[in-house]
Amino acid sequence: MTDSPDLPQLLAAMYDCAIVPDLWPRVLPMLAGYMESRTAAIGARSRVGDKPGFFVEFGFDSEVHEIYVSNYRAINPRINAMKMFGVDEPVRTEDVLDTEEFEQSTYYKEFHLPYDVGDVLLAKIIEDVHRIVGCNVSGKHRYTLDDVERFRALCPHIRRILTISDLLERRTVERNSLAEVMNHLSAPVIMVDEKQRIVHSNTAAQEFLAEGKTLSSIRGVLTASDPRNQEGLRRVTRAPDLDTKSLALESDEGRFTVATVLPLTSGLRGTYGKPLSASAAIFVHNQTSFDEGLVTALAAAFAVTGAEARVLSALLEGLSLAEIAARFQISVNTVRWHLKRLFDKTNTNRQGDLIRLASSAIPQIRVARDDKGQGKLH
Numbered sequence: 001m002t003d004s005p006d007l008p009q010l011l012a013a014m015y016d017c018a019i020v021p022d023l024w025p026r027v028l029p030m031l032a033g034y035m036e037s038r039t040a041a042i043g044a045r046s047r048v049g050d051k052p053g054f055f056v057e058f059g060f061d062s063e064v065h066e067i068y069v070s071n072y073r074a075i076n077p078r079i080n081a082m083k084m085f086g087v088d089e090p091v092r093t094e095d096v097l098d099t100e101e102f103e104q105s106t107y108y109k110e111f112h113l114p115y116d117v118g119d120v121l122l123a124k125i126i127e128d129v130h131r132i133v134g135c136n137v138s139g140k141h142r143y144t145l146d147d148v149e150r151f152r153a154l155c156p157h158i159r160r161i162l163t164i165s166d167l168l169e170r171r172t173v174e175r176n177s178l179a180e181v182m183n184h185l186s187a188p189v190i191m192v193d194e195k196q197r198i199v200h201s202n203t204a205a206q207e208f209l210a211e212g213k214t215l216s217s218i219r220g221v222l223t224a225s226d227p228r229n230q231e232g233l234r235r236v237t238r239a240p241d242l243d244t245k246s247l248a249l250e251s252d253e254g255r256f257t258v259a260t261v262l263p264l265t266s267g268l269r270g271t272y273g274k275p276l277s278a279s280a281a282i283f284v285h286n287q288t289s290f291d292e293g294l295v296t297a298l299a300a301a302f303a304v305t306g307a308e309a310r311v312l313s314a315l316l317e318g319l320s321l322a323e324i325a326a327r328f329q330i331s332v333n334t335v336r337w338h339l340k341r342l343f344d345k346t347n348t349n350r351q352g353d354l355i356r357l358a359s360s361a362i363p364q365i366r367v368a369r370d371d372k373g374q375g376k377l378h
Contacts, residue, residue, distance in 0.1 A: 005030045011157060016268040018164040019178065023268075028058035031137070035151060038118065038139025042158065046131045059139070064115050072111040077102060078120065082134075086306040087159075090123040090151040092143045119143050121151055125159045133162060164262050167283050178264075178272035178281070187285050190215070191264070191278040196222045196237055199276045208284060214249035214257060215284070222282070224249065236261045237280050249284070259284050298358065304345055311338040315355055 005013075013027045024042065032040040039059035057065075073079070077097055085091055093102060102108055111117070121143045122136035135158055137151070167187045179200050182189040188205035192198055197220055201209065209217045215233075216223055222237075224230035232247045236259075247259040262281045264273025273279065298309040314324045321339070325332045339351070348354045 005034055007034070010034050010154075012267045014157060014161055015263065018161045018262055018269075019168060019181075019272065020268060021165050024056040025058065028056060031154075032058055032139075035121070035137045035147065036140060037121075037137035040135075040137045042125075042133070042135045042162075044126075044131050044133040044162075054133075067115075068111060072107055075105075075107050077105055077107060078122070082122070082124065085124065086310055087124050087127055088152060088155040089306045090121055090148045090155065092121055092148065093119055121147060123151060123155050125155055126162065133159075160260055160262075163260055163285070164283055167260075167285060177275065178278075179276060182281070187283055190222060190282045190284070191273070191276055192222050192237055192280055192282065193277050194238065194279045196234070198222050199278050205284070213251045215259075225251075233259070237282070239263075257284055302342075302346055302358075304342060308338045308342050308345075311335060312342055312354070312358055315351060316358060 010027075010030050013023070013030055017023045017027055028040045028042070032038065037059075039057070041055070041057040041060070043056075044054040078093065082091070082096060085096070093099075118139040119142050120136055120138040121140075122134055124132060124134050126133040135155070140147070167185060167189075168181060179191070182191070182200070182202045185202060186204055188208040189202050190198055190205045190209070191200040198217055201217075209215060209222075212225060214225055214229060216225060222233070224233045226249075229247075229249050232249075236247050239261075247261065249257050249259055260283045262269065262283065264270060264278050264280055273281070298304065298312050299306060302309075302312075304312070310328065311324055314327060319327065321332050321335045324335045328335075339354075342354060343349050346354060346357055348357060
């Protein structure tokens with residue numbers, strides 16, 4: 001187990017991985033230390049058959065890991081159990097499996113116990129049509145609820161880092177200036193100073209700003225077209241280095257895109273931002289993760305669990321209770337139980353009232369109907 005870093009040290013090192021992914025092997029020991037764990041890993045499984053996944057790990061014995069992958073991963077009961085949990089929901093073994101049942105499994109008897117795996121704390125970071133990304137730590141005798149909350153706080157940071165890394169197409173900037181790398185990206189990237197003055201924008205960003213639907217350049221200053229967007233833009237671009245957030249940008253037509261802000265004021269990022277006097281790089285991209293954008297927002301807005309938020313998000317799509325049960329492979333009675341809890345927490349008693357409340361509380365969500373009456377999220 002490594003020495004435990006404090007949270008600012010860990011986050012600073014993690015955000016450097018956004019522009020230099022090769023640093024992850026150096027950062028994972030810090031993540032393990034912060035979580036007081038023996039191991040840490042981040043892995044991505046692509047839903048596209050010919051696209052390789054991403055996997056980086058720390059603390060695993062290579063021989064034991066090979067045995068796990070070859071013989072025991074397919075029968076690990078945690079794998080299927082995790083399907084019931086959404087993005088940003090860290091879970092321990094006891095949260096997903098009955099302890100007695102787990103200890104009677106072949107996986108536990110032949111691998112988990114003999115190789116002293118210890119408790120495992122894991123979470124899905126991204127789940128969309130392209131890939132599933134997870135992060136886990138292990139080795140502690142038993143993870144507490146405090147451990148779960150510490151891990152939960154890290155999940156959005158890891159997601160933003162990996163999102164930016166994807167937009168950079170996993171390129172590093174060790175041999176190129178950051179501006180040169182940005183110029184080769186298809187996604188709009190705008191670099192600003194502390195006063196929101198644009199110091200660099202790639203070709204895609206110039207075209208995006210010229211449209212002026214959500215962001216534009218007014219006398220060289222990055223400006224949002226909507227006052228709500230402007231306040232959010234000001235907040236995220238002037239926030240402290242480690243207090244960044246993704247920003248939803250809504251257009252007049254009700255559609256929205258997402259801006260992910262990468263601070264450039266410290267660490268390795270500061271080295272690349274300094275030549276341009278840039279304090280932040282703003283990546284504009286479409287919302288890519290259903291759970292990431294919708295379920296997390298619903299859970300935060302109404303203080304509901306992930307399972308309840310997923311039921312509500314499905315209702316916003318226009319799904320019936322039976323269709324929701326089929327999607328999540330649970331019983332209709334279980335869906336009704338979650339719906340009852342949603343009514344209690346939102347002081348509503350009808351599905352129509354619940355949907356109207358959710359739609360008004362989260363303005364970036366828009367539900368449109370196609371010719372078949374199915375709901376689609378924009």
